[in-house]
Each structure stands twice: as C-alpha cells, then as structure tokens.
Amino acid sequence: MSRVLPYPVLTLALLLMWMLLTSFSPGQFLLGGVIAAAASCAMAALHPSKPRLRRWQVIPKLFGMVILDILQSNIAVASIILQGGRGRHRVSGFVAIPLDLRDSTGLAVLACIVTSTPGTAWVEYAHDTGVLLIHVLDLKDEEEWVTLIKNRYEALLMEIFE
Amino acid sequence: MITDILLWSVFVAQVMLVAAMGCNAYRLIRGPRAQDRVLCLDAMYVGAMLLVLTIGIRTGSQIYFEAALIISVLGFASSVALAKFLMRGEVIE
C-alpha cells in the first residue's frame, strides 16, 4: 500500500475533490483516481515530512470544538466592533506562549485554528525555543489566554500528533 | 410570499456585501501603510467571492460557484505574493 500510494489520505482527498467538482459517476471516479494517484506519486518526489496521526478519533471532537469557539468569538468580536468607542476600556496586545508541541503538522493546525478565530492572530513562532507570539484583540488577563491555548487546543493536538 | 422574502433577503445581503467592499475600498485607499492595503485587498476578494455566491443563489445557476472558486484561488495567490513582497521587497528570492 505504501509503495503504490505513498500518501493515501492525500490521494483520497484529491479524488473526493475531483468528484465534488465534476460529478459522482464511475467514469469520473476512474479519471479522478488516476489523476490523484499520479499527483500523490509526484508529491512523494518532494519528500515532505510525513505526519503521523496517532489518535484520529479525537479529530471530530477538536473540529466541533473549534467551530463552536469560532462562532462564539465571532459574536464577541462583532459586539466589540458594533460598540465602537463606547463601553468599557479595551486593551489589545501581544501574548507570548511557551509551547510544548513540536510536530510541524500540529503547529500548522494550531496556526490555522488561532488565526481563523476572530480575536486572536498568530504572529510569530521561534522554532528553537518553542515560544509563540499571538496578538489578542480583547486582552483582559494574559495568563487566561496562555492556559486557554495550552489546555484547550495544544493538549488535544499533542494527543493527535505526538 | 415566501419567494418574496427570499428575493428581498438575497437583495439586502448583496447590498450589505457591496457596502462591506466599499468599507474595504476606503481603507485600501486611505492606507496608512502598505500592510493595511494588502489586508483590505484580501478582504475585498472574499467580499467579491461571497457576492458571486449570492448571485448564484439568486439565479439558481451552478456556473457562479466555479467563478467564486476561481476568485478565491486568485485572491489567495495574489495576497500571499503581496505579503511576501512586503516581507523582503521581492517576490522571488
């Protein structure tokens, strides 16, 4: 399996995308399968680091949690924008978070989660020390954000990828 | 009756999306710095993509979906190229 199809997940995703874009018919399945297999063989020539999924059962839980969190912070940021200058004094600023997660795929997923959530933005990450710098729109308590990122997302990602 | 509600809400949504693109265009012109302009250009691409999607809902045609997909792909490529340009001053290093 690994000799013929070096990246089974990538092949499957490409095939699914091909059939979503065209139609779900046997002919398109064959054509898309050939193209996806060729593309994943071409990908093998690039030698990207291969992510190991240790516990994929946790992924749906993480996915649902992230969608609900994004909805929640959408509402929070929308209310901040609509309030304008009125209301309480709001402070935005940078927070430095020391991360234990080292897997590059896990870090990429964490970056996507942090940046696509309104109210937090990934700014910089130092590979040697593992310190992450994020910008927070409504910064009340710095420690609160450190524990939020570490306990809520990093723990789950480490469970999945390490 | 229900048809009118759908028609009007899609119309209102289109007006809101055009207004959003107008806000982004204002910030694009005002600046103050290059990174603000690139950010608003990216937001305008997303606004245009959503506008095309609502036109698709309005007309019931599937063609607009592919147009929206192409707009989002082009928007991503151009924004990344501009961001790289801001970082080092040249696109290809």
Added chain:
Amino acid sequence: MTHAADLPAWAALLTAFLVLVGAGLTLIGAIGTLRFGSFFERVHAPTLGTSWGTGAIALASIVCFSMLGSRPAVHEILIGVFVTITTPVTLMLLARAALYRDRTEGNANVPPQSLLRSSRGNVPQDRSSDDMR
C-alpha cells in the same frame, strides 16, 4: 428568481436567514477595518467574514441547490474548506511582514525579537490603540 417558487418554505426561509447572517458578519468585519486604530487590531476584522460569513453563505447555497436539484449538492463545502485553510496563511504572512517592517523601523509598539528567546518576557501593551476612529 423563478426557481425560488420550487423551494419548500422552510428551505427558502433557512436560505434567506443564512445569507443575511453571512453578509451581516462580512459587513461588520469590514466596518471593523475602518474603526480599529492599529494594523494588528485590523488583522482580526476580516476573519469575521472569512470564518462564519463564508460558512453561512456556503451553507445557504448548499441548502438552496440541494432542494432545487433534489439531491445533496455539497460542492460549496470546497469553498468553505479552501477559504478556512488559505485565509490564516495570508493573515500570518501579513502579520509577520508587518512585524518585520515595524522592527526594522524601530517602532516601539511591537515586541522585540529577544522576547522569543526568553521563556516569558514583558510584552509591551498596545495601550494607545483604543482610540477608535
């Protein structure tokens, strides 16, 4: 808009609601880019439109076309997935470019490079950023 008569009532109402929610979130995000004072605050504003703004309108399109074609049309998911994966990449690159430019100009509002070398440092707070325009 002749096809809308073919939609069942609940699907038409759901589509109308989702389209309005998505467009409203995008508009609020765009207003945010006008109101916020500094670049790093403005980075947060477009994510409203790219997360649930895009998600809601793509869902509306899925509901509408699934009911019209009487079979599930899920290819709008592609747009949702594509936008949620690509927007963070763009915003991250932009934030890093802005940080780099501010550092080379000696701007005091951004944290220095040495902050990432020590485990926890004093982060400069953006106190002046609350002046909304």
